[in-house]
Amino acid sequence: MQRLNVALIGQGFMGRAHSNAWGQVAKFFKVPVRPVMHTVFGQETENPQAFAENWGWQHASTDWRSVVNSPEIDLVDLATPNFMHAEPALAAIAAGKPCVTEKPIAATLDEARTMAEAAKKAGVKTFVWFNYRRCPAVALAHRLVGEGKLGDIRHVRATYLQDWADESIPLAWRFEKQWAGSGAHGDLNAHLVDMTRFVTGQEITEVAGAIAETFIKKRKRMTAAADEGDVTVDDTVLFLARFAGGAVASFEAARQATGNQNACGFEINGTKGTLKFNFERMNELQYYDATLPRAVQGWTTIMCTHGADHPYVGNWWPDAHLIGYEHGFVNEAYDICRVLAGEPPVVPIPDFADAYQTQRVLEAALVSAAERRPVAIDEIK
């Protein structure tokens, strides 16, 4: 079987998730190309050699440019912070190599557009790790909407609520605009915009109003406990929007929504039914089928673990033997292999152009919050 030599750039939380994905995918899926964990890049201070040994990467490097340009590397995988996506991605594209990056695609809209344009011009295949699309319940939602099960979509409400960012949390890169681009917005609303575009199959056309708020304006620096620095990103962003098909929508990302550790969810109401999802019960999809006899209508909790009928899970365990967070990455690694082998993915993967579209919506929300006015997505280039 053809081999696919992967290079991983970055070794934080996402570096672990990607390493696991490349290590697991061929064990559970019949891959059309066999990914090889070739090289991992890390800063010297990060000790990439130890990381490589732990996760099974054959080589470690502290020079990402040489890794990206190495003739042995077939796919460049970026698990770096947002501000470090554009440069290596453009290098990979320049080298004519497929590239997959963490989400959001970049820290700024300019970078996102440049990346999308470069990929298009070079004709290089690109991917973004919007891994929640590959949660079987979300993929099933996409399918059911595609089959017309919801009728006309009227309402979308999407919230991604977390609660880890209280006063005790120091000033990590995620709280500074120069590294992160934005706060909860780019981290969490990015998933919501991607997921709702994916599930509805529709584009967002306007942000009708928005609020961005930073509750905790100063945090201790990570280096010296006594010193404080300014938080320059949002703690929360809420916005109202409209979809191309006429639906109205609300979005909310938050990091201080006490009790919600990872409540990434949506509810989509159509004229024939409704779908509801919350990642905290990621194996389940809620479906209200308004076409059933009224006496037995209700909210149905679909346990999305039936191999023969639900996406991806047939490669894992028997019915109701749940899968977890990292499986979305493994499922996406499988689909990346398929696309690189010329086969269609199980459900669509966003490429840089698609992720740029998500980024435009996110930017529109920030503009709307700052300028206190509605913003059409067409305004945002």
Place this chain on the structure above:
Amino acid sequence: MQRLNVALIGQGFMGRAHSNAWGQVAKFFKVPVRPVMHTVFGQETENPQAFAENWGWQHASTDWRSVVNSPEIDLVDLATPNFMHAEPALAAIAAGKPCVTEKPIAATLDEARTMAEAAKKAGVKTFVWFNYRRCPAVALAHRLVGEGKLGDIRHVRATYLQDWADESIPLAWRFEKQWAGSGAHGDLNAHLVDMTRFVTGQEITEVAGAIAETFIKKRKRMTAAADEGDVTVDDTVLFLARFAGGAVASFEAARQATGNQNACGFEINGTKGTLKFNFERMNELQYYDATLPRAVQGWTTIMCTHGADHPYVGNWWPDAHLIGYEHGFVNEAYDICRVLAGEPPVVPIPDFADAYQTQRVLEAALVSAAERRPVAIDEIK
């Protein structure tokens, strides 16, 4: 419209529930006979006059015999403790009057059989306040099983769990065999046996094994705090059983199942589907329809409040404007009026013969626990 003069015997918790039912029924339902709250009986110490004024009874009396025998009374309603059902019920039957009694039908099997036989012989209409049958979700379950939605029934599991009876609770009549007959068993398992017979439409044929246990063996007397008396009834009874159609079953009543305040529920598994109910969410019925396409199968929470399609609720409020505990009694009062007017009830009401059948099963469970052996219901007369 024809009037129905009701006499209420008893004025405790159940006396309040019945008074409310007779007062509300004609406001919400088109009754074929109009119930009149004629007379309430209470002990002198209970001040029946004040009770009558509060609830709208026209008269109060401290002589139940004269009330039962009064030519003005058309229906005798018993809300007394279990040991005080048989005597007034038999008096009502002797007087040729319809009679409705609280559950369980009586404190002993002998009394239950005597009451059922007397009613049959006299040709008098009788009823028992197994009010949970008239919870719309339970009535809907009965209907769905009747329509064949479950296929062949394989499993029944029924639990009625409460947690009020810790050490602080004194020795009320409910803890003494001479007044109550049994403890959690007659109070709670009585509902479960009635409900599962009602929903499945099948008789129980055998108790295969049972445990009766009293965790707290002495309680303070209600009269003098320093004095303790023996608890002579069970705190909990569990039993295994078989239904006529081949299903296996488990039952459990408990008063110290911490966290369960009123968890009266069942799950019934058939070859085509499952129904599940818990009174703590009494407006909801859980239905798993295994005949739907597998991709969208799941547990459906039916909010049983849709007037046009769910029993009784069309007489109350709009969709999802919930009803509560007392509505089951009002619904049953309506059905009693219907039966007395010669019309069929919305769903079947148990009469004394039917409640005697439930009592036989309860007795079989006690015999099984005491004699540590399986007991066929046919043994119990």
Place this chain on the structure above:
Amino acid sequence: MQRLNVALIGQGFMGRAHSNAWGQVAKFFKVPVRPVMHTVFGQETENPQAFAENWGWQHASTDWRSVVNSPEIDLVDLATPNFMHAEPALAAIAAGKPCVTEKPIAATLDEARTMAEAAKKAGVKTFVWFNYRRCPAVALAHRLVGEGKLGDIRHVRATYLQDWADESIPLAWRFEKQWAGSGAHGDLNAHLVDMTRFVTGQEITEVAGAIAETFIKKRKRMTAAADEGDVTVDDTVLFLARFAGGAVASFEAARQATGNQNACGFEINGTKGTLKFNFERMNELQYYDATLPRAVQGWTTIMCTHGADHPYVGNWWPDAHLIGYEHGFVNEAYDICRVLAGEPPVVPIPDFADAYQTQRVLEAALVSAAERRPVAIDEIK
């Protein structure tokens, strides 16, 4: 005991709910004044005499002015459509009589302000039937916030979702601006604004953005099936807002949110905890207590039926013997009796001034949607 002669103006859905409340309150509560169901007003075509007989009103009338001005009437209760609140309310105030009206307080902001000013000037006690405040779970939420259980409030999200208004529903008064003032907004967002102000104890200071949308623009007239008329109110209104204490908020009312029959709810995140409520499980309050040891933190479902510790329910049934929709009205009737007797209500009741404040927020949202800009509540008079 002092008697309180009540006159009810109106006899639709709300007329039934109010009649039930006045009939039930003294049976379950120790009222300090005893309400007497004196007179009901209805149009001749509505047959108020039959309504009076059914519900136990002593008199019926087709002349509301004479009812309001009758010296026998002590309290005027308005259960009419929104556009018919102001005139009788002002008449009651002019007659120096306490007055309670359905929500929203009026069809227009002008009417609401006029009513509030008239009541203030006359020194008349007024009330509004924002009955959800008296749902025990909501009253408990108010108490817990008052005790500081949530810490600083950061987020409020409130949605009232229904799904009854599909194409088949004809052009009732609720769909015409001249009668209803607004659509889902006044009907549903009114509850949300009232409840969140009540639970948080804070005022809303700004609407930051809003969407109002009418999906179904024409409906069949009720009179002639072939004829269609314009829907002149919203089907849905979403808006973003800020509370005085710094919290950000989102609100949404909808009538076509398939699967949500009466999902009136909120989630309020504070620095120490979160509270969550959904009327479809109205006996339950969700509480996340972030001050507990982390190992046992979680979402706690409080069954708000414990008489000794939860508001109102001690007057109803034992623990977990649920109450329903209409009980909120009975609870409010009790509190009205208390206030009229000079006693404090169990939890605060909105008067006309308070309801006018809610109306200002609702108006601000409509202005924001129409003019596509943020609107400070101070702008709205």
Place this chain on the structure above:
Amino acid sequence: MQRLNVALIGQGFMGRAHSNAWGQVAKFFKVPVRPVMHTVFGQETENPQAFAENWGWQHASTDWRSVVNSPEIDLVDLATPNFMHAEPALAAIAAGKPCVTEKPIAATLDEARTMAEAAKKAGVKTFVWFNYRRCPAVALAHRLVGEGKLGDIRHVRATYLQDWADESIPLAWRFEKQWAGSGAHGDLNAHLVDMTRFVTGQEITEVAGAIAETFIKKRKRMTAAADEGDVTVDDTVLFLARFAGGAVASFEAARQATGNQNACGFEINGTKGTLKFNFERMNELQYYDATLPRAVQGWTTIMCTHGADHPYVGNWWPDAHLIGYEHGFVNEAYDICRVLAGEPPVVPIPDFADAYQTQRVLEAALVSAAERRPVAIDEIK
């Protein structure tokens, strides 16, 4: 670091789960000995070479005896059907090697006793893959009971419900007594007996009554579709039991409980609180803390994913980034490494002696069902 050469005997569903565990454990945990996936055994027809390549085993063999006896092997891991546990386990013990086997420990009580005695005599460390103990929620339940959070335990109810075994399923080894020992009982009740002993810390002393039933008595042979064979094991076993501390209990295993794909759960009521678990939401533990102020008591859903406070999960992902079925095996592999390195496991692992104790309870239930009488566990040797 010291290496631990593992040999895996068997390569079905459990073979995959074990292979995954040995492959993942050192990536996520700091293991005190490093497991090496040395050799996998399979029948020739199973193609162990392909299995080895897929999962990363260094060698494959079709001769289990030589594998077990190879001086290179440090740990023998049995993933074979129940009837194939005893022989290789005894061989491993005879060779003085630690051995871990799938559950139930053996197909017959005799085998189980022989295995436990042999291990004891040889002083060999043994383990059983009762993997649900290592589900963080179950391990947390064990801890909370150990801390006295439940007070005195009064009730245990445990059900393991599945629904895969309808008429369409052919006569696999699981349906024949000679291979499986029993049906749902050994497969599912084994987990329940192990888990409830583990969580309560108490032994079961008596089976008070039992039902074993086979609904589908004949199934198509796997070899020839036209031919049918007898099902010689149970489809369902229910039994009542008593724990040493006085608690009463019910157990139920079923394979035709429609709608329950993998509902392995328990509820344990104590005088101070209750714990409830269902594997279908395996990341969650339900806790009712009856020592909290009554106003805020309720069922708390603990998301058991907080690394600092919940067992095992700190080695996986951030809060509420769920783990799945296979993680229990990885967690157990970690604890096996700890025990073999002389360190205590995070929570106790059952050895053969402990699993034999579970087997005695299972046997008592079968005897009780067959002989229709209570059976003390002391009877069963």
